Amino acid sequence: MNNNLVLDESIEVRRPLHEVFSYVSEFSRIEEWDPSVATAVKLTPGAPRVGTRFRVDLRAGLALDYEIIAIEEDAGLLMTVDSRLLSAREEILFEEARGGTRVRYIAEFDFPAPLAAFNRLFPGVMDRVGKSAVAGLKEALEDDFEAPRASSLLAAADRLVFPGIWRFTKLGYRSSRRHWKAVSAYQRERHAVITGATSGIGEAVARRLAELGARLTLVVRSEEKARALIDELRAGTGNDRISYEIADLSLMADVHALCDRLLEAGAPIDMLINNAGALVNPRQQTSEGLELSFALLLLSPCILTERLHPLLAKAASPRVVNVLSGGMYTQKIDVDDLQTRNGEYSGSVAYAKAKRGLMILTEEWAARWEDDGIVVNAMHPGWVDTPGVEDALPGFYKLTKRLLRTPGQGADTAVWLATSSEAAKVSGEFWLDRDRHPSHLSDRTKETAEERRQLLKTLAELVDSTASPVPVPATRAAR
Ligand SMILES: NC(=O)c1ccc[n+]([C@@H]2O[C@H](COP(=O)([O-])OP(=O)(O)OC[C@H]3O[C@@H](n4cnc5c(N)ncnc54)[C@H](OP(=O)(O)O)[C@@H]3O)[C@@H](O)[C@H]2O)c1
Numbered sequence: 046m047n048n049n050l051v052l053d054e055s056i057e058v059r060r061p062l063h064e065v066f067s068y069v070s071e072f073s074r075i076e077e078w079d080p081s082v083a084t085a086v087k088l089t090p091g092a093p094r095v096g097t098r099f100r101v102d103l104r105a106g107l108a109l110d111y112e113i114i115a116i117e118e119d120a121g122l123l124m125t126v127d128s129r130l131l132s133a134r135e136e137i138l139f140e141e142a143r144g145g146t147r148v149r150y151i152a153e154f155d156f157p158a159p160l161a162a163f164n165r166l167f168p169g170v171m172d173r174v175g176k177s178a179v180a181g182l183k184e185a186l187e188d189d190f191e192a193p194r195a196s197s198l199l200a201a202a203d204r205l206v207f208p209g210i211w212r213f214t215k216l217g218y219r220s221s222r223r224h225w226k227a228v229s230a231y232q233r234e235r236h237a238v239i240t241g242a243t244s245g246i247g248e249a250v251a252r253r254l255a256e257l258g259a260r261l262t263l264v265v266r267s268e269e270k271a272r273a274l275i276d277e278l279r280a281g282t283g284n285d286r287i288s289y290e291i292a293d294l295s296l297m298a299d300v301h302a303l304c305d306r307l308l309e310a311g312a313p314i315d316m317l318i319n320n321a322g323a324l325v326n327p328r329q330q331t332s333e334g335l336e337l338s339f340a341l342l343l344l345s346p347c348i349l350t351e352r353l354h355p356l357l358a359k360a361a362s363p364r365v366v367n368v369l370s371g372g373m374y375t376q377k378i379d380v381d382d383l384q385t386r387n388g389e390y391s392g393s394v395a396y397a398k399a400k401r402g403l404m405i406l407t408e409e410w411a412a413r414w415e416d417d418g419i420v421v422n423a424m425h426p427g428w429v430d431t432p433g434v435e436d437a438l439p440g441f442y443k444l445t446k447r448l449l450r451t452p453g454q455g456a457d458t459a460v461w462l463a464t465s466s467e468a469a470k471v472s473g474e475f476w477l478d479r480d481r482h483p484s485h486l487s488d489r490t491k492e493t494a495e496e497r498r499q500l501l502k503t504l505a506e507l508v509d510s511t512a513s514p515v516p517v518p519a520t521r522a523a524r
Contacts, residue, residue, distance in 0.1 A: 052152045052175035058186040059145040064231040065186055066119045066139050067258070069148065072099045072111060077227035078185040079178040081105065092283035093122075111135075131156050148186075150179050185227030192470035195481040203374075204486050212477060213371055213428045214448035218457070221478035228465040233258040236360070237463065238307070238314050240294060240349070241321030243270040245431030246368060249456035250318055250463075251287075252278060257464065260286040262312075264303065264321070266293045294321050295331050295341040297348060297511035304352035313359035316463040319346035319403070320368040324437035326392035328385060333511070336384035338392065342399035343383070347406055347504050348511065350421075358417045362469055366462045367407050367423040369475065373400040377490040380499045392437070404475060404484050405497060406504070411473025420469050422462045423484075424476040429455030 058065060068074060070093045076085040083104045089097040099111040107128055115123040119139060126133040131154055138149040152175060203209040211217055237254050241247035242263035251263055255278045265271040271289035279285050292303040307314070322342055329337040335344065350357075350365055357363040376397040382388075383402070385395050407423040414421065428434070430449035435442045442449075458476050462468045468479075475484040485491050492500070 050154045050156065050171055052154075052172065053149070054175055054179040055147060055149045056179050056183040057142050057145055057147045058183060060186050060188075062119050062139055062141050062146045064229075065146040065148060067231065067233065068186065068229045069137055069139070069182070070116065070122055071256075072113075072122075072124070074227075075101060077229075078181040080181055081174055081178065090281045090283075148179075148182065150175070150182075181227075185229045188227075188229050188466050190226045190467045193467060193479070193481060199480055200483045203482055209371075209486070213425070214445070215427075215450040215454060216448065218427060218450050218454045218478055221480060225479055226467060228461060228467070230464055230466045232464055235315035236260045236262070236312055237316035237318060238262045238264060238353070239318040239320060240264040240346070243267060243274055245433050245452050246426050246429055246455045246459070247318070247320040248274065249452035250320060250459050252281070253453070253456060253460045254316070254463070255282040255284040255287060258284055259316070261288070262307070263287065263289040264292055264294070265289050266291060294345040295335075295337055297333055297335070297340065297344065297507075300345050300348045301352070301512050304349060307353060307356060312356065313363075314353055314356040315360040315363055317350060317353060317357060317365045318368070318459055318463060319350065319366065320459065321345070322368065323433060324392050324396045326437070328390035328395070336386070336395065338395035338399050339384045342396060343402040344504065344507055344511070346403055348508050350406070350410065351508055354414070354417075354419075357414075357419050363417075363419045364463045364469065365410065365419065365421040366459045367403050367421070368459060369400040369404055369423045369425055370397065371425045371477075372397040373404055374486045374490065376401050378402050378405060378492050378496065378500055380492070380496045380503065383500075383503065401490065402500060405492065405500060407475075408473045408484070409501060415472065420472045422468065422472060422474055422476060424458045424462060425482070426450070426455035426458065427477060431455070
């Protein structure tokens with residue numbers, strides 16, 4: 046004997062209809078708002094349409110297969126649900142209501158006999174599950190979460206080697222994600238500039254932002270890689286507002302030329318993700334006579350961010366995200382030898398010092414641009430399985446491979462800092478897995494006020510002295 050149960054719940058939220066529809070119709074995001082869901086993934090590439098399938102894994106252990114069977118933009122979504130225990134039809138209807146949007150969620154479950162008996166014995170269980178799901182959706186769409194606070198417990202754990210390092214692995218990511226809030230902020234009107242988008246973490250940031258519908262400018266040094274990636278992102282996400290700009294970011298002439306082109310195009314930048322990077326051994330000097338780690342990891346993002354300030358200031362909720370590394374915890378900035386001209390060179394040390402320098406810039410920019418509304422933060426992606434790590438640290442890679450995060454896991458905090466309303470409330474901080482962490486673990490790595498002043502002065506002089514005097518040809522204009 047079969048048995049039916051119908052849930053019919055409505056909520057109203059102060060969000061425009063198209064934003065609400067966009068968030069809910071990407072149904073895999075149910076994992077952010079329904080407390081009974083452990084994970085959800087979209088199985089069909091492209092924008093949601095008839096035939097798009099999702100797999101939703103419930104915390105209770107049941108897997109549900111969803112398929113969209115009807116969809117009308119800004120109006121409604123009809124899905125079938127199949128699983129080994131039950132089947133259902135879920136309809137979600139959207140309409141404008143009192144300056145916001147009303148969402149009506151109707152689920153019609155068809156239980157086979159054993160579950161029907163359960164439902165008769167505990168009639169309130171399914172009802173409560175439905176109510177808590179729509180309450181979660183309301184909270185997600187209201188998007189009114191408090192600013193994340195620093196945790197003294199986390200800071201103390203960071204100072205102990207094992208708890209600190211354990212967090213860098215995929216286990217740290219899994220443990221942290223349990224307390225994350227939904228991110229429903231609308232991204233389709235926002236523009237991201239991402240450096241190092243052709244591999245690893247940068248590529249994962251680009252993929253996620255493309256899924257969220259943002260307009261992307263990928264900064265790359267290989268045109269071939271850029272074209273292949275853009276084709277893949279367009280096919281996978283349905284987002285065709287993705288272009289690229291070519292620049293070797295270890296060459297300051299290229300960085301300045303890139304800035305000139307972006308400034309000339311004039312599009313506001315809502316998200317600037319300074320991600321490109323590499324750990325190099327032995328010491329290398331660029332054709333411009335700069336030490337490579339310093340040039341790529343510190344001076345290049347410094348020039349890019351300083352010069353793009355006017356485009357950031359034009360955006361509605363601008364963010365700068367600097368991709369740093371836990372390696373910076375080991376080093377203090379050496380203002381007298383920023384390019385390791387003296388003594389023995391170690392790629393890891395030069396890398397960590399450059400990241401330390403970019404942390405100092407993160408704090409400076411956050412303070413300097415507070416009145417412009419520009420939020421600047423830095424993050425550590427954790428230890429991530431990327432070509433960069435495999436190439437630069439083969440021994441470490443072999444040893445830790447099974448504990449490394451996926452690029453998507455490593456990219457998560459950068460995307461969250463760039464997109465969430467919650468993260469817009471804090472500036473000038475260092476983050477891992479959406480948690481604030483101290484920028485120093487010991488006084489030994491802290492620069493004095495005079496050293497900080499000297500660093501800023503040296504960098505400012507280099508921003509000016511490396512500026513290209515020659516106007517940039519129009520052939521590389523934004524596509
Ligand atoms: N993976 C980790 O565990 C880890 C940990 C801490 C911090 N990070 C940081 O995360 C960021 C991304 O690293 P990843 O692990 O994703 O490395 P990756 O896979 O090697 O990717 C690095 C990206 O930077 C680009 N890039 C390198 N040199 C460049 C240059 N001179 N000009 C323009 N683009 C350049 C690369 O372009 P090509 O594709 O052309 O090579 C690539 O797109 C880096 O800043 C790194 O320091 C990574």
